[in-house]
Amino acid sequence: MNPSTAFATVVVDELIRCGVREAVVSPGSRSAPLALAFAEADRAGRLRLHVRIDERTAGFLAIGLIRGTGLPVPVVTTSGTAVANLHPAVLEASHSGLPLIVLSADRPPALRGAGANQTTDQLKVFGSAVRLFHELGTPVREIGQVAYWRSQVARAVANATGARSADPGPVQLNCPLAEPLVPTDGEDWPESLDGRSTGPWTAVHAVAGQLSTVSPGPKTVVVAGDGASQAARLAAESGHWPLFAEPSSRARTGPAVISAYRLLLQANDLVSEIERVLVFGHPTLSRPISKLLARADVEVIVVAPTGLWPDPARRAAAVVTGLQVAAPDTTDWLERWQQADQTARPAIDKLLTDGLTGPGIAAFVGAAAGADGMLVVASSNAVRDLDLAPVVPIRTIANRGLAGIDGTISTAVGAALANAGPTYALIGDLAFLHDSNGLIIGPDEARPDLRIVVVNDNGGGIFSTLEQGDPNHASHFERVFGTPHNTDLGALCAATGTPYKLVETAEALQAALASTVAGIDVIEARVPRSTHRPLAEELVAALRGV
Template identity: 30%
Template sequence: MRSENSKHKYSTSISFCVNLLMKFPTRHPNLNSLWSALLLEELWRLGVEHVCIAPGSRSAPLTLAAAVHPHLQQHVHFDERGLAFFALGLAKSSGRPVAVITTSGTAVPNLYPAIVEARQSGVPLVIITADRPPELIDCGANQAIEQQDIFSGYPGATIRLPTPSLDIPANWLLTSIDQAYARSCRQGLPLHINCMFREPLYPYKSDEDYSLYLAETTRWTESDAAHTEYELHGDGGLNASPVPWSEFMSGKGLVVVGRLRTSDDVEAVLALAQRLGWPVLADIQSQLHGHPAVIPHCDLLLSSRSGRALMCQADRVFQIGGHLISKRLDRFLGSHRWQHYYMLGREIRRMDTGHSQTYRMVGNIGRICHQLAQLHSASDAPLLPDWLEAFRMLGQKVSTVVRHQQVEELSESWIGTHLSALLPEEASLFIGNSLPIRLMDMFSAHRSYGVYTNRGASGIDGLVATAAGCCVATKKPLVLLVGDISFLHDLNSLQLVRQLDVPMLIVLLNNDGGGIFNLLPLAKGDSAIKHQAIDYFTTPHGLDARYAAAMFGIEYRCPESTAAFKEAVELSLQSPGCTLLEVKTAPGEAACDISQIITRVEEL
């Protein structure tokens, strides 16, 4: 997306032009401007490259400082909720923290959903909220709310900055930022910085010289390094692991792979799995769907009696990565009586819904898997050819059922099965929550590259914005598969995709409501309560997305056949900009397809 600030810069004298002797300027319009400049400069030195700005007056010192910073990329959006999710997408795909600036008042709690998702999915955000000074809090002043600790325990750290003062050393401000950043963003957690400002909020006179105030920061002002560097050693390898790994890896086990973030993680997990010689069950978020070493359709396998019997032969499991999509797989892992259940993840947050894990490792997934592969030579792997072959054969049978059950008509289940195969290798795929993610995880057996999701809290809000952020950060084509209720939730965020420099395709599954609820017990059978209450859950709306596309100036197509869908996908990914591809289906159609396929698989 083209930065709003690439067109024009504020022509104020708080220019960040760097001379040979001084990296950081000493002249600023006022103390608010100076503190804002110090804050954003230190965040940039710590690794922040993008700053997302929502308009507001109380945040003017922060906005002006961001606007003239020579290295920060600025993005402006009028909706704070969408802006925060856009920042989440930037951070998710770039692997770097992203800053968000908002004004005071109700603008602040609009950020909450994205902060929850960031915390739950381990994505670092820096939330910078402007605030009224203490004397204007709880006294009836306009647009003044209690913002301290407003996000509860979801940030990894919170800085409650006082109003800027010459009595508070600049070194205190810088070291406070460094320490909070290390406690939060370095751990994959959000950081909240609340900034109280008294007026003046805007430059109104000639710049003042703050050389004396900055005198103690000379080492910092003349360099481009952060004031205090934190070296954390919690991202290492096995080191002093108390586990007898050779014994664990010589048994009969399963490798279960959840969300993986980097290509290094993917390669290391594959290398370890091949050394182990165990069946690999991979989530759609693992980037491993469709790989020859992976057993396809692990969710559907658990619908089959023979599939469950095969899995129950294992007495140990090694789960790697983040959250799993499949409820069936998650329940199986939690209910089976394992001799050993090991879990390796990047985050210390518990992911054990069955409370059955026996050993938990937190660290660099790629590094640890490489070390384990070196510990365990191929000759040490258990010889399990018959067991592995039985898994592969059953997986092929399930794939055949999925293909044969679907007629060559455009449907949600057809898209879930074939969409990955239609995408060029350089394209990323963002899968929306609720029905789309379940369809892809259940039916897709094609190799998926660059898969993104919001599965931390698994909400249906902010999906368009997050996908837009991913697209901007990667600078590669991206396809968003999203349901109609999710799309309506985030309609404002179509503003973010209007001027993309790369192709983005939104595949909208419009089944006139929350189709996922047709899979719940309420929708089954022919009870009186079903007919009376189902609309309270599915919320049919009768809306047509072509008018939303027209409002935001986005190209729109509505294919009615698989051939037209394939052609539309191919054309949409050939030119920059966003295309909205609306696929209209009957309510309950996907639930019916899923039910029929599961019935067939149960017979295998």
Template identity: 45%
Template sequence: MNPATALALVLADELDRCGVRDLVLAPGSRSAPLAQAFRALSRGPDQPPRLHVHVDERAAGFMALGIARVTARPVVTLCTSGTAVANLHPAVLEAHHARLPLIVLTADRPPELRDTGASQTTDQIKIYGSAVRLFAEVGTPEIRADSNAYWRSLACQAVAAAASGPVHLNLALREPLTFDPPENWPQVFPGRPGRLPWVHTGDRPAGASSPVGPDTPEVAFPGAARGVVVVGDGPADSAAAVALAEGMGWPLLAEPQSNARYGSSAISCYTHLMAHPATRSLLQPEEIVCVGRPGLSRQLLALLRSGVPLTVVDAHLPWADPSRSASRRLRCVPRPVRRRPDPAWLGLWTAADRVAGAALDRALDASPLTEPRLARDLLAALPDDAVCVLGSSMPIRDVEATMRARRGPRLVANRGLAGIDGTVSTAVGAALAHRAAGGGRAFALLGDLTLLHDLTGLVGVSRREHPDLTIIVVNNRGGGIFSLVDSTRNADAFEELFGTPHTVAIEHLAIATGWRYALASGAADLPGLLRLPGPAIIEVRTERAANVGLRRSLDAAVADALDDWIVRVGHRPASTDPPPALP
């Protein structure tokens, strides 16, 4: 057995023992022994890991992230040397900022071929810089007495380190690269008895986040009468945040991808409430607890900067505090303080939320299938057992502004760096992982430029895996978000520099890549089209200029309704007033 085969077999076996359930690889010659070891492992007995193959390394990386977001378990990505390694960099950066468990295995040339002009050879040592939690130059494999312990121990370290972000193992492989495992290799390179990992690193599942919730010690904190709980991206335990808000009688302001916008404390229209000066003043809290990484709306970030005592909950370093306003950091969500909540405080928020929501619905119901209406109607129509990936440009912002509180669909978004790259591949990975876990159908709400940034995500869908994924594409033929950004919307040569109009026919893309296609002409079409089996693309055509006008009219309609409500409520202390009557 050659050393490359030995290393491949041992790493594959130990990663399996450590709980890795998904392996994503892109084809390559230098990485061939590992690819074949992974394939052999995936065909073994007793629930073997799932093997996913993608033709493009960049898309493979984002597919792995989609799987990691849904499963919260470490996902291995394998590639060959050279530019293949660089193409994984965007996914590594997203995993770094979103703290996703990604283990990157990169094949490399042995030291004697480096810096010689050898083909497909570049400096891969620490190529991802400080974005990885652990880097190891594994070294050219040799069959020695201590090799088995070294390789197995390193695999355990990689899985443990990936609990808080990406890990990179660089594997320098010498020829021969043929895969030639003898039948007795497990006896030559044995693992621990009972299929246990080489190193036991704790009782939690591999890749699980730090413990949060009922099993954690109670953490004392001031617990003001008028507080709010804010939940952003990637909370370790959204249910604990919901329980805190309900136990304290505080409103819950949860970004959609936090999957915490549900329960009796959930407020749906917080961006509109915080954008209305009189309402914002009336609803000013005395304390804020922030779980996860917020960053979708200026209104929510402004609330965090308002000078109110802020506690951030984050088990990781550096902790998430984008406003630099935190006065306290906790590693886990605190339990509610044992006291009687103030019903008037939550009642005031709930009443304002209903006023804003009713005004928003009236305006949206009177509109055609616009981008905000699509976001609202789609999130209302999703089955409870669905997963839905949201594009990081306008789709997730429209969902934040219009989605009503509900529990059921799992929402996913790449908000680590909030980029649009690789979103189709993320959706494919999320769909595959969701189905493997016994979940229902998968959906994605993307903009047209987000789709065009990841066309290989469409191409990489294989007949073998065939995800039941329906992508709803908002096609406004360009960068719609730039029409709403102060620094770009009034710029000279807007269309040339920011609008970037295109003439791509989405229907032709779908046909060329083997996806079903349908055009939604109006709001009434959407429910029926969502039943279209995947992989499928539903196109919704909108106009950028009209959407700008619509969003302004929505803001004005909500503001007028809140103006009327404020007149009735007045600015009396909320703690002594009964909840205001609804109009």
């Protein structure tokens, strides 16, 4: 067995022992040993392999698989620009705390700086975005290599999952591989390639955190940002406090949820009475929340089980690993917020159901997915529209680490592959175009049951609601912010053989959503960009009037 084949065989086996159950490969020559080892593990039923021709797609497919399973996922690339194409996914994984394992194949170090083909400096190419970088030496035929390879893989997985640091995120193992790059006949390896009799080479145990106690007293609200988990809901219900939960918080359920929180923070006097905020997860969605967390008269306590914590306004009075509530609030604080929410809901729903609008489409998609369903939502307007919906699936997934629109289709495909049932995706037209390669799936690859709903406003609709959308800036708005593209999405879907349907009314959308989700299909709903800003203003005005 040649060194590159032995190395790949051991690395893949140790990854599986460390809990890997899905892997993603983009084709290349230098990465052939790893690709073949993963393919053999897939054939043996030890993991499931996914192959994508575009490394950007591969990276975000892995992100979706991680979000769907909660397990680490390796992605394999060849050397050169292929590695750099993973950078957006690595950044999202870094800021979202996702265990993405980059296995970047490389030429042996002797070929660097010598003009060798497809060779560049890949050392620490992702900078501080990774929790660990390690270059595994070029495999050689000598005793001791197996322990080194297995130990380093176990260490990389532990760093990716945050087992000791409580700071999960991406890692990079750079893998210089010498020819031959495919299995060859020859003498046996000088030591056993086997791992431990059970489990990983090094079993890394997590460090338990201490819980902090929070007592009633100040008028408290709980803010649940992206990835907050049920801990936010439990804290709100235990304390009898209002819960302001973003769609991807995994906490937007139960009696404490205030569904119209974003609008109420702009239109209701209750906001001035808030004295304390408990922050879970990573809040990124709305300026009213950012404004609340920046107030000097509000005590901010951040609950962060991982090593990093969100505090962009620099107002956090305390950061705790976890918390327990000493006793519930016995005042009518929660009931007043619930009453405001119940009063506001009819006014919001009336505006959302008046024709096809972004928030209205989001509400229909949320209802179709169901409270217990899985919904992947793009950044920009899509996730903000969903935030206004009366029903937000508890398993809503969004790439809010850096809130980019790239990789959304691939993320949705990955999450859907991990899901046991039909999956929905809500996405804007620019996000759809940005990752249209995500629809290119080979004939031998698993295909999920995924319905993608595209809200097409022919450009950058979110800018219409921001400062740039003010009429005073109209002279340059369309060209540099609106960016109309006039792309035929139906023709784009046809190029990849993806079933497509255009809907022009709310009734047609509901009918299309009611059909069985089988395979991947796309529903396009067109909305005028010119209505975004007036609708946002109408929603706030409507709540001021109730």
